[in-house]
Amino acid sequence: MDLYNFTIKAAHEALKSKQISVAELVSASLDRIKKVDEKLHAFLLVADKEANKQAVAAQKRLDEGDRVNSLLGIPMAHKDVFCTRGIETTASSNILKGYIPPYSATVVESLDKAGAVSLGKLNCDAFAHGSSTENSDFGPTKNPYNTDYVPGGSSGGSAAAVASGEVLFATATDTGGSIRHPAGFCNVVGLKPTYGRVSRYGVIAMASSTDSPGPITRTVEDCAFVLSAMAGYDGKDSVTSKQAPVDYMEGLKKGVKGLRIGIPNEFFAEGLDPAVEKLVRAAVLEFERLGAKIEGVTMPTISYSLAAYYIIMPSEVSSNLARYDGIKYGYSVEREHPRSKFALTDVYMRSRGDGFGAEAKRRIMLGTYALSSGYYDAYYKKAQKVRQLIRQDFEKAFENFDLLLAPVSPTPPFRLGEKTDDPLSMYLSDIYTTSMSLAGNPAISVPCGFVSGLPVGLQLVAPHFKEDRLFTAAYAYEQATKFWEQAPKI
Amino acid sequence: MAISKDEIAKVASLSRLELSAAEQDKLASELSAVVDYFNKLNELDTSSVNLELSDSETTNRTREDIMQESKIRDRILENAPATEDGFIKVKSIL
Numbered sequence A: 001m002d003l004y005n006f007t008i009k010a011a012h013e014a015l016k017s018k019q020i021s022v023a024e025l026v027s028a029s030l031d032r033i034k035k036v037d038e039k040l041h042a043f044l045l046v047a048d049k050e051a052n053k054q055a056v057a058a059q060k061r062l063d064e065g066d067r068v069n070s071l072l073g074i075p076m077a078h079k080d081v082f083c084t085r086g087i088e089t090t091a092s093s094n095i096l097k098g099y100i101p102p103y104s105a106t107v108v109e110s111l112d113k114a115g116a117v118s119l120g121k122l123n124c125d126a127f128a129h130g131s132s133t134e135n136s137d138f139g140p141t142k143n144p145y146n147t148d149y150v151p152g153g154s155s156g157g158s159a160a161a162v163a164s165g166e167v168l169f170a171t172a173t174d175t176g177g178s179i180r181h182p183a184g185f186c187n188v189v190g191l192k193p194t195y196g197r198v199s200r201y202g203v204i205a206m207a208s209s210t211d212s213p214g215p216i217t218r219t220v221e222d223c224a225f226v227l228s229a230m231a232g233y234d235g236k237d238s239v240t241s242k243q244a245p246v247d248y249m250e251g252l253k254k255g256v257k258g259l260r261i262g263i264p265n266e267f268f269a270e271g272l273d274p275a276v277e278k279l280v281r282a283a284v285l286e287f288e289r290l291g292a293k294i295e296g297v298t299m300p301t302i303s304y305s306l307a308a309y310y311i312i313m314p315s316e317v318s319s320n321l322a323r324y325d326g327i328k329y330g331y332s333v334e335r336e337h338p339r340s341k342f343a344l345t346d347v348y349m350r351s352r353g354d355g356f357g358a359e360a361k362r363r364i365m366l367g368t369y370a371l372s373s374g375y376y377d378a379y380y381k382k383a384q385k386v387r388q389l390i391r392q393d394f395e396k397a398f399e400n401f402d403l404l405l406a407p408v409s410p411t412p413p414f415r416l417g418e419k420t421d422d423p424l425s426m427y428l429s430d431i432y433t434t435s436m437s438l439a440g441n442p443a444i445s446v447p448c449g450f451v452s453g454l455p456v457g458l459q460l461v462a463p464h465f466k467e468d469r470l471f472t473a474a475y476a477y478e479q480a481t482k483f484w485e486q487a488p489k490i
Numbered sequence B: 001m002a003i004s005k006d007e008i009a010k011v012a013s014l015s016r017l018e019l020s021a022a023e024q025d026k027l028a029s030e031l032s033a034v035v036d037y038f039n040k041l042n043e044l045d046t047s048s049v050n051l052e053l054s055d056s057e058t059t060n061r062t063r064e065d066i067m068q069e070s071k072i073r074d075r076i077l078e079n080a081p082a083t084e085d086g087f088i089k090v091k092s093i094l
Helices: A008-016 A022-040 A048-063 A106-113 A156-163 A182-185 A220-230 A274-289 A303-325 A343-355 A357-369 A378-401 A423-430 A436-440 A467-481 B005-014 B021-043 B073-080
Strands: A045-046 A075-078 A117-122 A169-174 A189-191 A212-217 A258-266 A293-297 A404-405 A443-451 A454-461
Touching: A008 A022, A008 A220, A022 A045, A022 A048, A022 A075, A022 A117, A022 B005, A045 A156, A048 A117, A048 A423, A075 A106, A075 A156, A075 A212, A106 A117, A106 A169, A106 B005, A156 A169, A156 A182, A169 A220, A182 A189, A182 A443, A182 A454, A189 A220, A189 A467, A212 A378, A220 A443, A220 A467, A258 A378, A274 A293, A274 A404, A274 A467, A303 A357, A303 A378, A303 A423, A303 A436, A303 B021, A357 A378, A357 B005, A357 B021, A378 A404, A378 A436, A378 B021, A404 A467, A423 A467, A423 B005, A423 B021, A443 A467, A454 A467, B005 B021
Parallel strands: A075 A117, A075 A169, A258 A293, A258 A404
Antiparallel strands: A045 A117, A169 A212, A189 A212, A189 A443, A404 A454, A443 A454
């Protein structure tokens, strides 16, 4: 088996037993990137010199006896919204082209400490705005299973890089579905942790009340390894939970006998592609075969979550993107026209008008509109009240169920260019993922089959801070179906 | 409910975005469609919903106000388009 196809688990065992060295593992990934990234465009930046330095340090730690850490020496990459000190970070936007962060995100530092070897920065929709990675200012990423199709978004680069074997895991962020959606489209595992489980410090902000950094991996066990390194309280992100993370490996393999799983009726209504529904219903039968108890559940407000999300999220985006003003960093007309006669507002307006892509502008405008005087009550305040109702729907559901099961995306992967003319049709991709984001609940996407060779994901949702329950259920399903073994032919 | 060109211009000004006439036209129709979709929320009765902060949200996390050297001033200034004597230079405000 090629080294780049290893899981983290297998690579860790091989490194521990000295069958392979970190240098060999990293070299295999860098070669893989050289071979396939021209077709995929998952990477925006490959930092091989840095990577080789980290590889040497990791090998030293291994040689000195550091055996406990499962991520030591493992090749990975970061979605380009994670600030990496000294390494260009752009959020896939022209407005940050050339920006060199003077600090690293907490997640980056945690994974560095764990000894993971970062190979570079991964493509995404600019500022994480999108569901297909077509909104990247630097070109879209392609789906490794068929390069005429999108990898999903916004973390398309992260999902494609893991699916194609360029890295053994990647970091990503999920604000309304951006980890789960591309994971589903690329036949990999993607976890949106509970809001507040993983620090957002140093992550380029999109919607501060839902942004959740998380891992994308080949397998569920690998996902648990990575979450263990990412989770925890951080003084620099005041919403992180002081509740210590549990041991995600304990109980991973205990199975789902007696587990009560609810299927929200509202998610199996109009809009769900029949081919996707068929695979999700087959997954339900599989869970029953494994011993879980499955029943329908009504969650009356979740059908409104997309509308609420597309008011709340752009409102927060309009605030978070106000800092890109051509003054402190990023694209600036001051650089383009030094000593110009521009007034201060001209610097703002022209820098932002030139630097931002179309989708960023769309969302800033939507948010500013929704928050403006005369509309604030009708839109923003209304949406926040609906959000409370959505939270209550989840709380009520979890009184009778241990987990919820749902599709990830209403359709299988779509073609590049298929939804780019109609923003609203692109927004509808998020119909099954936004409610968990608004309520803060953790959710995982795990492979559940293929439609005409294109991957489909299955979503499981848990109560707050019960990621271990997600891993246990997803693991049982994954081991029974083994869809992850069907690698792309690229 | 269509968003008028005047409203688009006003929102663009609030957002500090310079938009071409073509961009403004496109945004007027795109945003109108999205805002129409928002009206779905009027189907819900939210009159009993209280937007009070939860118990866990009512206390701020604070720390002692102690100055620390960041040691990264030069790296911060490297990213700025215009600097002078260790400051970021901006157009006059008054």
